Amino acid sequence: MATQTGITIDGPNKPEPLQQHSGLLINEWPAIIGSDCAAVVIAVGPDCQKLSPGDYVYGCAPLGQNRFTPFQETFLVEEKVFLKKSPNLSIEETCTIGVGILTAGLCLLGGAELELSEDGTKAPAKDEWIVVLGGTGSVGQFAIAHVCGYKVLASCSPSKESIAQVAKENGAIATFNSRGSVEEQLADIKKITGGNFARIVDSTAYGYEIMVKALETCSTATTKYLMSVDDWSEFKTPPTIKEYRAELGHLCRLDEALGIEVTKDIARWIPTFETHLATGTIKPTQYQVADGMGWETVIQGIQDLEDGKALKKIVARVQKE
Structure with a gap:
């Protein structure tokens, strides 16, 4: 207690x-x-x-x-x-x-199949991008993809330069305008990444269309991943894309299969989160x-x-x- x-x-x-x-x-x-x-x-x-x-x-x-x-x-x-x-x-x-890091963990460790080091250090840099929709939100700011060594492209509002700076302080190499049209955002994603990405995570719950179209038309990867904090809308994700919903609301609901799975995953990640927060690689x-x-x-x-x-x-x- x-x-x-x-x-x-x-x-x-x-x-x-x-x-x-x-x-x-x-x-x-x-x-x-x-x-x-x-x-x-x-x-x-x-x-x-x-x-x-x-x-x-x-x-x-x-x-x-x-x-x-x-x-x-x-x-x-x-x-x-x-x-x-x-x-x-x-x-x-x-x-x-709490909410931010656990949701980010579900998306990136559970859905995108990334792995954080157990000793609290940042992984060596990888020549691969991850696209994060909502890079300055309470989920996107935890920068797990950056700590796992990936190059991060984050969407954010263009209204204030300080907003984009927050994304870059949390590991984003580049940002693009989240208020642009679908076509404009897709063009930015393709131009910046060169198609060298397999994973998109939406921490805003509003980016499903962008994710699917970017993976279908911009990504050169063979295996593709789509992760979202939206666990309530109806998705029609193409079978060529692996879909994952972060369902934190089922934490400790041990009378259901999903609750058991979510609780088991989070319990497994807690020691690693504690280590990275203690060393400062996650802030x-x-x-x-x-x-x-x-x-x-x-x-x-x-x-x-x-x-x-x-x-x-x-x-x-x-x-x-």
């Missing part, structure tokens, strides 16, 4: 607004929501092997299961799918990591801290998000350490 220290409020593709407005991803009523969080362990069960009272943990809480969700003072933590805080990370930084995302402390701060953060005042992830501290 852990007691809450901080949570992240983010959107628009975060699960909390979806749960709040639609009732999806909720198993019981009245519902307690929440996903990204950081907390301190106050008690452990008899079979707990990794954590001890006083440890700081962070991650993505399993969705829709009240005993696990963090919008409450204390909640249960499944130690196999949570990360233990390393000394180089602040509590605020850890609040930004937290950008964030802003909400003024004040307590659950009122969370409410204000949600309001700021809905009013369009959030330029980055909002971290809300709910109590003192």
Whole structure:
């Protein structure tokens, strides 16, 4: 069991607004929501092997299961799918990591079949591109493809030069305009990569058409991969392309085959994520801290998000350490 220290409020593709407005991803009523969080362990069960009272943990809480969700003072933590805080990370930084890194892991380790080194080092450079749609979002910023040695081409908004700079700071060699027409984006992808790519990941949930057309018309690879955070739309992916959906909402749903698979994969990757975050090859995302402390701060953060005042992830501290 852990007691809450901080949570992240983010959107628009975060699960909390979806749960709040639609009732999806909720198993019981009245519902307690929440996903990204950081907390301190106050008690452990008899079979707990990794954590001890006083440890700081962070991650993505399993969705829709009240005993696990963090919008409450204390909640249960499944130690196999949570990360233990390393000394180089602040509590605020850890609040930004859970959903993004696990979703990126599902897409790139599960779907694209990449492998992170176990010792926390960056892999040698490969002469192959990966295209990331949404390179500056909460998933794209974790730069797993870059750490695996691939050359990264990231789409981002052209409205601010600083946005493209964020992508490049996280390992992108080149960027292209995500607001361009389909034809313009395909032309950019082909020109920059020369067709030397086999994998596209969409972290925006809006890029399916671009992915399919780019793989069909621009890629020279024999085996092609398409990964998306969109796990709700109907896809008609050609049989020549391997399709993968990141279905993080099934984490710790152990009464279903998909939930067992997702939970097993994430538990297997957690030690590697911890190592890379400790060495700094994978970094937290950008964030802003909400003024004040307590659950009122969370409410204000949600309001700021809905009013369009959030330029980055909002971290809300709910109590003192």
